[in-house]
Amino acid sequence: MEEIEMEMEIGTESGLDRVAMVEFFIHSAELLQVSAIVKYSAFSFFVDRFFPSLPTFIEAGGTSSSSWLLRPLTQNTFHLFALISLWISTKIHYSRPLSVASFKSLANSSIKEHHFTTRNFLEAEVLFMQVLNFEIGTANIAFFFLQELWVQFKGVAKVGELISIEVCMDIMDLLYEKEEMSVHFRSPKSLAASILVTSYVITVPRQKWEFPVLAWVNFVTSCKEDDITKLVTRILEHVLGPS
Structure with a gap:
């Protein structure tokens, strides 16, 4: 129950629109033309695991929990993490994963309010993996x-x-x-x-x-x-x- 309440608090503070977030994810997967297994592995990383684990990660108060990507949380940063989940999933399922340039290009055209650099993507990937405790198995989705x-x-x-x-x-x-x-x-x-x-x-x-x-x-x-x-x-x- 506490975990659910914390998730709701994060959503309120960031102005998070869950439907818009999921629609952004689905639209991005379509534009990138990723396979179904890539899409749903990434969905599992992002919606099933990252989002529910984020409140506990922030509350733990480690060095990474004070990252500029989380303070404050915004719809734009959630969109960035959605792209990160897709990027990680292509690394797992493709012998030649999509490049960070392809995700950066999509971000530039889809996230109008913020310009994310390649370095931002690399920072967000590390933070994303830390929230997931570096556990990215895909067999149980x-x-x-x-x-x-x-x-x-x-x-x-x-x-x-x-x-x-x-x-x-x-x-x-x-x-x-x-x-x-x-x-x-x-x-x-x-x-x-x-x-x-x-x-x-x-x-x-x-x-x-x-x-x-x-x-x-x-x-x-x-x-x-x-x-x-x-x-x-x-x-x-x-x-x-x-x-």
């Missing part, structure tokens, strides 16, 4: 499990061909915008299962609902059907609005 489930589902069910991974990703992007849904990204396997089921409900015509999708995801992921059903209901409310 929702998209990783979702992609695996989607491939498996297409292999066992004929209706699997009707489900588009793009629809699944659109749902995931929308959930990232919703602050009240962000907690579910901390349970990536159940979230992935729920997104797949939501996509099934949205995409597959009702007359073709013959495959026992809930039982299948329960078997594959060991997630409880009741938990998935509840989360699917919540996701549908956000995607389609209350019924």
Whole structure:
């Protein structure tokens, strides 16, 4: 509870608009034409880990916590850190990662209120890594499990061909915008299962609902059907609005 309150305080002090922040991230990923795994690894670094960990990092009061990048926190610096997360992700997933020049060029055109130098990017990268405690594993992210489930589902069910991974990703992007849904990204396997089921409900015509999708995801992921059903209901409310 304290951690959530601290996150809210940071958002208030910096004038942070979560929807605008996520939209900036998605737009930047599109302009840079990064792969899906790069995008969602970076999303996990930035939204799931950096943002929730930042209050504790600042409160700890180390030397880096007094960096000019954090004092004061602004929407511009959060945009910079969004680009940093994408840059780090390309270093992990690409044999030839995108250059700092490409990110600096994007920042120059997208962040009008501040001119960030190459040195600023390097400083921000070090600070970003310190907040994450230099832990940048990507195996335990929702998209990783979702992609695996989607491939498996297409292999066992004929209706699997009707489900588009793009629809699944659109749902995931929308959930990232919703602050009240962000907690579910901390349970990536159940979230992935729920997104797949939501996509099934949205995409597959009702007359073709013959495959026992809930039982299948329960078997594959060991997630409880009741938990998935509840989360699917919540996701549908956000995607389609209350019924």
